[in-house]
Amino acid sequence: MGRHEKPHETIGNMSNFSVGFRAEAHIRILDLKGELDAHTVSELEAALQKCREDKNHHIIVNGEHLQYISSAGLGVFMAYIEEMREAGGDIKIAGLQANVFNIFDLLGFPLLFDIVEAEEEAIRKFDADRNEKNDS
Amino acid sequence: MKEALSPGKSPVANHFTNRILQSGQGYIDAALRNRGQRVAFIVAALICFFLSVAFNVVEWVSGAPWHAAVNFAYQLVAITGFVLVWFLLSYFLKQRPASPLKTFWTTLLVALLSAGVIGLMIGITTAENVEGDAAVLGFEYDTGVPLTFATVVKMHVVSSLRVLLAFYLLLRFQDLVLFKRTKQSQRNWYLMLISMGVFSLLFILKDPAEDPGIVQYIGLTLVVILMILNAFRVSWIVFLSFRAKAAGVGFSILLILLLLASLSPDGILPAHFMYIRHASYPLEQFTLAALTFGLLYCVTSFLFLIFHLPTTGDFRRKTGEITAMYSLTNLVNQAFDPDKLHLTITKTPVDTGTAQMAWLAIADERSGSLRPQVVAAWKTPTEDIETMVDVAALYEELAARREPVVLDEAPADRRIRKKPGDPIGTILMTPLITRDRLLGGLFVAKDVVQGFEEDDVESISVYAAQAAIALDNARLFEEQLERERLSRELDIAREVQQRLLPHDLPKMEGLAVAASSIPAHEVGGDYYDFLELDEERLAFIVADVSGKGTSAAFYMAELQGIFRSTTRMAPSPTDFLEQANLALSSTLERHVFVSVIYGVIDVRKGELTLARAGHCPAILISREGAGRLIRPQGLGLGLDRGGRFRDVLEEEHIPLQPGDTVTVYTDGVVESRNSEGTEYGYERLLEALKALRKKEASALHEALLADLHDYLGRTEYDDDMTLVVLKWDGTKNHTKRSAT
Known part of the structure; x- marks a missing residue:
């Protein structure tokens, strides 16, 4: 990580959507804010791409401030999840508002993704995953 | 040859x-x-x-x-x-190839060396078994026959060294004289060389003891004129930095002194010309001419260097501005071709002599990556840059500082992976910023350390500001083009979509159907269709492909094919969805999925069988006004390409009562927002359906759309809106059955 470890760098300033980066030990946390649709989806894509380039495969997407997500937004998660899991990591989704969760839920995302209520829970799950892996 | x-x-x-x-x-x-x-x-x-x-x-x-x-x-x-x-x-x-400074000091070195060796040669064996002045060099006075073997050796060593010096000097100075060559300057230079050669050859049969004739004098005049013409070709001087000019002054003084001393008969090398003359008279003339030219050229260079020394800074700034202006006018045409624009931006600093190598890195968040890409390089292949320097690390510093950064000792920097032979000594990196946005970085390099001075940085900064504007304009232009392309693409997609939707609604006994799909401005991938499985059973589908435009239309077409071909063979909705998932999974891009709701209504039995693949729930409203969402579990098509899809998929069987209304729709209906940003939502939809439940299917359909329209307050939709209403009227069916 080294140089990347700035407390809060943000990308995207032209629309009402932004992605903030945070780091928590080995986990990269992406704070989504605003509305994620076909027009803003490239910003989330860029953020995940950066995680991939930095070899960060443990990702928590914090959706506390995410107001809306379209199918294009959901597609990004699909595009990256497989790769992150193959690399031993995961994308966990935390803190979704009810209406946004409903969109995830309709499509059956909870059956495929770890969607939890709070970020801390996601971190705990990552830690548990790691311990489990170490044990085996 | x-x-x-x-x-x-x-x-x-x-x-x-x-x-x-x-x-x-x-x-x-x-x-x-x-x-x-x-x-x-x-x-x-x-x-x-x-x-x-x-x-x-x-x-x-x-x-x-x-x-x-x-x-x-x-x-x-x-x-x-x-x-x-x-x-x-x-x-x-x-x-x-050598820089002007290197030319001067290497020539100085070669001249010193040759003078040293010649001096030594002459000094060692001055008066060997000979007497008298005339024979002091070791030649017989009348015939010029060498008197000793040492004389022979001296003759040839001295003349070889002298000629080599003359050649080196001419060949090195050639690059200076022909700096910014024109046809004319090139012609003058070669004419001088040829005239020097011809002039020397005029002496081939000449006895050194005699005076040169009129022909030789004419030749000499021509040579001198051409020498003077060429001696004033010193335009390379203005491109030097202040430090280089100062060094140039020193070197040229030294070279002038050395050449003067070795050319004068009483100088440091007394009588060495006699040896060359005895070895070959023409060669002596040639070396004389060449060294004289060297002297002349050094004198003019010295004067011009002194003259231009004080104006260096101004000149550099001016060059930067002129370069920028030049490229700006030039770049207007290149806005159509980003690659060409990138190359021009990269080339110019090298072409104007500010740097020896340059590259341009751009971090474009639209391309989905924040990693800077080297998009152009000059004087080195683009793909080599990444192996020579850590572009990402350098760019990061540039992005953080947002001002020009000079790496004076580039080889010592850990981000420079210099191999021997890489011409990177100093790097000057300049951010390209417009409208407060960092578009990229222009990197220029020189092969020497501490190669850039204040005025270089300034001229490059001026240039970079202009380049950034050009780059930004090109982007805006590109975006405009992209928009136009997209809008054409959308027209096509809209047309395809409209063709894929059914033209006629099914007409079955006891079942009234109304359906519509309103395409959004940016066409989504909504699809609905019906198929009469037999006289009693009607299959219906409503689907939404994620994504927009032509790719969505393409998947829609595929889904239509699957629906039309598979439905009759699939015994149940879950079977159909499994088949569809299998078929689509092989073609869907990884980030694309399709939500589908699929059902079969048996009009005779009055039964609805329904399965849902990630789609919005169906709504069932009874004649009495009871409403419920039908939401069996199921993943969207394409989300899981293995067994998971089948494992979680559920199917619901619902007995219908006469007058029941089944409504299926896409998320465009419930997620549509009014001017305040509030969604139409499930609650409102449910209430509206309850209120309208007594109406005929088509009237209900129409009224619901009107309600939606009123709520939104506009006719432009963000997403496709598909609405299908199925109303089962058991009584009619019953009447029919009893009649038969």
């Missing part, structure tokens, strides 16, 4: 001379690129050299001069040898 050089074949020799005059050294250089040819040249030159030594040795042993004809042949051989050396040296020096 080798035949061409043999003097016997005159047509070939003619051709050879022509080629020299036409393309100068290019022809010979081409030949010398071949290693074998080079070796042949070297061997031939050596043979010539030893032949001439042998000639003089024989003269010394016999004590008598050769016959005039033999002497002539000797001169030819000696000169041919040196002509070969000229081409060889020219070839080797061209492989190692």
